[in-house]
Amino acid sequence: MIQSNFMNRIIVGDALRVLREIPSEIIDMGVTSPPYNKGENKKGWLVKNVKYKDSSDKVPEEAYQENQVAVLNELFRVTKSGGSFFYNHKVRWERGYMLHPMDWLRKTKWTIRQEIIWDRKIAANIRGWRFWQVEERIYWLYKPVDKHYIGQELKPKHALLTSIWRLPPENKNPHPAPFPIELPVRAIYSVMDNNKGIIIDPYCGSGTTLVASKLLGHDYIGIEISKEYADSAEIRLLNCENERKDTLSEIAKHIVTRTFFERKADGMYTGRHGVKYTPKEEPIPLKLFEPTANYDKQTKNKPTRKKKSDPDRRLELREEVLQRLKAHQASKKTSQV
Numbered sequence: 001m002i003q004s005n006f007m008n009r010i011i012v013g014d015a016l017r018v019l020r021e022i023p024s025e026i027i028d029m030g031v032t033s034p035p036y037n038k039g040e041n042k043k044g045w046l047v048k049n050v051k052y053k054d055s056s057d058k059v060p061e062e063a064y065q066e067n068q069v070a071v072l073n074e075l076f077r078v079t080k081s082g083g084s085f086f087y088n089h090k091v092r093w094e095r096g097y098m099l100h101p102m103d104w105l106r107k108t109k110w111t112i113r114q115e116i117i118w119d120r121k122i123a124a125n126i127r128g129w130r131f132w133q134v135e136e137r138i139y140w141l142y143k144p145v146d147k148h149y150i151g152q153e154l155k156p157k158h159a160l161l162t163s164i165w166r167l168p169p170e171n172k173n174p175h176p177a178p179f180p181i182e183l184p185v186r187a188i189y190s191v192m193d194n195n196k197g198i199i200i201d202p203y204c205g206s207g208t209t210l211v212a213s214k215l216l217g218h219d220y221i222g223i224e225i226s227k228e229y230a231d232s233a234e235i236r237l238l239n240c241e242n243e244r245k246d247t248l249s250e251i252a253k254h255i256v257t258r259t260f261f262e263r264k265a266d267g268m269y270t271g272r273h274g275v276k277y278t279p280k281e282e283p284i285p286l287k288l289f290e291p292t293a294n295y296d297k298q299t300k301n302k303p304t305r306k307k308k309s310d311p312d313r314r315l316e317l318r319e320e321v322l323q324r325l326k327a328h329q330a331s332k333k334t335s336q337v
């Protein structure tokens with residue numbers, strides 16, 4: 001029944017309603033980016049306004065969060081114990097009040113295994129009310145086996161990719177809010193490694209998670225409220241070979257080039273057990289700028305120096321510092337004699 005009704009298909013409908021039809025404990029992992037309830041009248045300065053075809057991205061915040069908790073709990077039910085879900089969202093503000101995904105994630109049944117920063121490198125809004133927000137969040141949610149909340153270790157080649165994912169946003173896809181294919185590929189390949197399973201995306205949009213799943217050899221289930229997006233995702237899935245190159249270039253990043261001990265020896269490993277930095281030289285006393293009495297006269301008729309390029313200036317500065325260091329050491333030696 002599962003095979004014919006859901007597997008390797010996109011079901012058009014509301015995520016919560018469709019999830020309630022799916023049997024328990026059949027999913028290995030999922031990746032999604034839900035609508036963010038950003039309020040459709042707010043425009044970003046640098047990105048196109050996100051408006052979906054068949055759903056509103058402007059509902060009362062309380063109802064939105066309640067719905068997200070219900071959807072996440074249904075996802076928990078359909079996922080096997082030991083399974084994972086990667087949930088992409090962002091920090092928002094409503095009239096100055098911060099709305100954080102943790103506000104509702106803590107109300108779900110999932111164990112929050114990690115908060116990953118997705119560094120998109122570009123801000124949606126460049127006003128100065130806050131530092132430009134160039135990041136989104138990805139929550140790794142975990143369904144424990146019995147009461148083992150920690151779960152299995154990632155292989156080093158995946159863990160080395162760190163908790164900051166620097167992936168530029170997708171700009172070739174006509175969907176209003178797609179994520180780049182590298183994002184679901186990284187999540188799925190890291191957790192599943194070479195095991196095969198069933199991957200779900202309950203807000204699958206243009207089908208990015210499903211294409212990643214198919215190219216990595218998994219079965220998938222997609223849910224999408226807009227028939228138009230679902231249809232274009234089906235076409236994308238038929239042509240998924242066009243995206244194998246991007247998938248492989250993400251997979252190529254999962255590699256251990258140096259062992260832990262080699263990294264430590266090269267000084268790449270720091271931390272609790274690492275070698276602490278102890279300065280060998282006494283710090284050079286800083287000389288503050290003291291204007292002389294006729295400073296104005298001295299500077300007024302001075303010919304302006306040609307501005308040097310940054311690398312030149314850096315070399316010059318380095319030379320100056322070395323000279324000062326030498327002079328300082330020489331003066332110390334003579335004072336000791």
Ligand SMILES: C[S@@+](CC[C@H](N)C(=O)[O-])C[C@H]1O[C@@H](n2cnc3c(N)ncnc32)[C@H](O)[C@@H]1O
Nearest residue numbers: 014015035055177178179203205206208224225
């Ligand atoms: C952020 S987009 C997902 C984009 C997707 N990750 C991609 O790469 O194309 C959210 C999607 O959720 C869909 N959506 C909105 N409300 C929904 C609901 N109640 N149930 C299912 N899908 C919904 C929207 O139509 C939109 O395509």
